[in-house]
Amino acid sequence: MPAHDAVWPARLPTRITPPATSLWMNLAISALRYPEKAALVFMGRVWTFRELLQAAEHMAAHLSALGVQTGDRVVLNMQNCPQLVITHFAILRLDAVVVPVNPMNRAEELKHYIVDPDTRVAVTTADLASELAQASEALPDGRRLQHLVVTHFTDVFDPDRVSPEDLPQSWRSWLLPQHTLPSLTSGQVHAWADLVVQAAPVSLHQVQATPSDMALLPYTSGTTGLPKGCMHTHSTIMHNAMASGLWGNGTPENVTLCVVPMFHITGMVSLMHTNILLGSCLVIMPRWDRDVAGHLISKWKVTHWTNIPTMVIDLLGSPNMHKYDLSSLVYIGGGGAAMPEAVAQRLLDQFGLRYAEGYGLTETAAPSHSNPPDHPKKQCLGIPFMSVDARVVNPDTLDELAQGESGEIVICGPQVFKGYWKRPDATAAAFFERDGKSFFRSGDMGRVDEEGYFFMTDRLKRMINASGFKVWPAEVEALMFRHPAIQEACIISTRDAYRGESVKAVVVLRQDHQGKVSEQDIIDWCRENMAVYKIPRVVSFADALPKSGSGKVMWRALQEAEMAALDPAGKPQ
Structure with a gap:
């Protein structure tokens, strides 16, 4: 019997049969x-x-x-x-x-x-x-x-x-x-x-x-190369659309604030597809604005709000907060970054809301784990979602690890994608067989506690999480190498008091450009050539990048030096 059975929502089955x-x-x-019910606002x-x-x-x-x-x-x-x-x-x-x-x-x-x-x-x-x-x-x-x-x-x-x-x-x-x-x-x-x-x-x-035909091809980046297309079928998306509705006490009377972007797998599946399936209402925001959010929740009596924790922090910090009525909310949760414990406690004390964090990837059609709404744990990924078998394994041997040991989170379930578009090599590397099942390797390190809740401990993959946006250093580096003054570049994470993490570039200039290009010049060029969330907030010049005996850039050495140079608040010591 799985450890999380004791906290599984009593009203819900552990597995579902989605529409075919x-x-x-x-x-x-x-x-x-x-026909005449509100679908979108x-x-x-x-x-x-x-x-x-x-x-x-x-x-x-x-x-x-x-x-x-x-x-x-x-x-x-x-x-x-x-x-x-x-x-x-x-x-x-x-x-x-x-x-x-x-x-x-x-x-x-x-x-x-x-x-x-x-x-x-x-x-x-x-x-x-x-x-x-x-x-x-x-x-x-x-x-x-x-x-x-x-x-x-x-x-x-x-x-x-x-x-x-x-x-x-x-x-x-x-x-x-x-x-x-x-x-x-x-x-x-x-x-x-x-x-x-x-x-x-x-x-x-x-x-x-x-059900087996492809419906969506969202792209996800990784440790090397260009973004890869994730082949999702009607059945993989249908499962999580249905499961997300059930998990959040979904009914046709839900009113959901949709500010999480619908180009992203969470907004696309857990909000758009879930609410269309339920026959409930989506109140759409084109981008985040804390006072618009407060106004819309109050005006339309929003019941469900899936978000990124930084949005909640921002709303609660609004000087107009006293004008807004959040009493209609019955569910609030999200992911992409950890919810600070103090903010989660304020939601509970002031509004009676338990913030339910979740976890998932583009490859798993958003949630593979979610906290039970009635029994969430703070700064926790949650328990395996409906129909999911998730385990923690040794990333080298793929042997399952004991409770409490840190290893790679692997996932088997009907919402897992069918492979990477045109990338059979990457697909083969992402899956392995165990107990007659095919498990997807998340690349994230975690552990399981005695009640079956999963917690993130580290990443196998080299990735920066800036306010829920995933920044893949290899992709940013590839773009930066197009700059005529850049000889080498290494992207690492730096602490950010608001975003949690931010992007830093360590750059080696070509000899004929040294002294002619500033750090701000590099940042301005990046702003013209890449998505805003990928842009390095900090650029530092170096004479050379540390390299291994095989000539590979030792990014981890640069990352460790960056963390050692900062205090816990993200400021230089």
């Missing part, structure tokens, strides 16, 4: 059941399930006319907004595959998301369109985008009818401008606003996707 249908059917069925406007279904089918017809067929990969690159949900389900309606892309990526990074999944059609917002077009234009003929669909945020709301509480001044310069659409020399650019007023150009075939 396409993810599209979750929207279709919820629209049949609750954005900038004060309510979208019913009937309206959401119609919009998704209409966009699916246009994408089909642009040549999207069964199994095609379609890039979806935007911040949280109704257009993201509409397009996501439009792609699924065609039995095609959603390739969600982080909207912080710049043109140099975006080229990989066109070439690797063989993308021919992409959908994005107008503020990001020029980056995608630039990325496509830099590619050789035959690898470029054929169609780019571009939407303005204001395609779905009227700025003159939005309250300042919903649309703060700091967002207006981002959400409201009308951008000139880019052009593609060997492709076409289409305005969303034009498509939605045109009649459906084609009739749609019946949905034919099976």
Whole structure:
């Protein structure tokens, strides 16, 4: 009997049988059941399930006319907004595959998301369109985008009818401008606003996707090379969409604050797909703003809020906190970073809320572990999620370790991905067989306590966690090597009082650039060429990087020296 059986939620089975249908059917069925019920709220406007279904089918017809067929990969690159949900389900309606892309990526990074999944059609917002077009234009003929669909945020709301509480001044310069659409020399650019007023150009075939067909291709980085696509099927996503709803006491009456980005696996699965399956309401924020969050929770009586702990810290620190009513919340939890114990205690003392942390990876469709909402432990990954067999093994021998011993967390369950796109070598290295089961190697080190709760102890993989954003040093280094002044670069973690960890670059300049390039010059160049969360906050120059006998950079030596030079608050000693 697993150790965590004693704390398993009494109302829930340990394993579930998810629907054996396409993810599209979750929207279709919820629209049949609750046609006039609120599905989405954005900038004060309510979208019913009937309206959401119609919009998704209409966009699916246009994408089909642009040549999207069964199994095609379609890039979806935007911040949280109704257009993201509409397009996501439009792609699924065609039995095609959603390739969600982080909207912080710049043109140099975006080229990989066109070439690797063989993308021919992409959908994005107008503020990001020029980056995608630039990325496509830099590619050789035959690898470029054929169609780019571009939407303005204001395609779905009227700025003159939005309250300042919903649309703060700091967002207006981002959400409201009308951008000139880019052009593609060997492709076409289409305005969303034009498509939605045109009649459906084609009739749609019946949905034919099976549980084993690919539905999503989110990308994850690693210790080496470019990001890898994680092949998720309708069944892997369906399991965690259903399980997440059950775990959080989900009903059609849930009202969920959706500020966790839906391009990320957590927002995509545990929020968007879960709430569409439940027939419940998503209150959408395009990005984080503590006072908008407080206002929305109060106005819409939000019941469920999955977040990153830094968001909770920020909201509780608002000078306007006394104006907000959080009494409707019945569930609050998240992951990506540890919740400080003092903040978790304040949530309990002041609001009666127990913060439930969870753990998962892109490869596991978000949660593989979660704290029982009624019995959470602080700064803990939780217990294995529904249908999951998780263990701790010796990373060298793969032998299972005893309770309390630190080793690699490995995971077996129906939500685990089917492998890395075009990377059989990486797929083979990520799995091993034990007791007739296939286990995925997380690369994270942990231990299990006497009650079956898992705790993180270290990482096998070289990764920096900055406020829940995963930064992979090898990827940042590869981008930095494009700078003409950089001879060598090594990315390490440095402490950050707010983000927990931040990015530091140790750089060796080419001899002919020494004295001509400053640390700030390097940071400014990075800002132009990579997503903002990857940008080194600190750059230091070195005459040389430490190397092993085989010539490999000894990044761990630099990391240990950085930690030794800082006090616990993250300040130089």
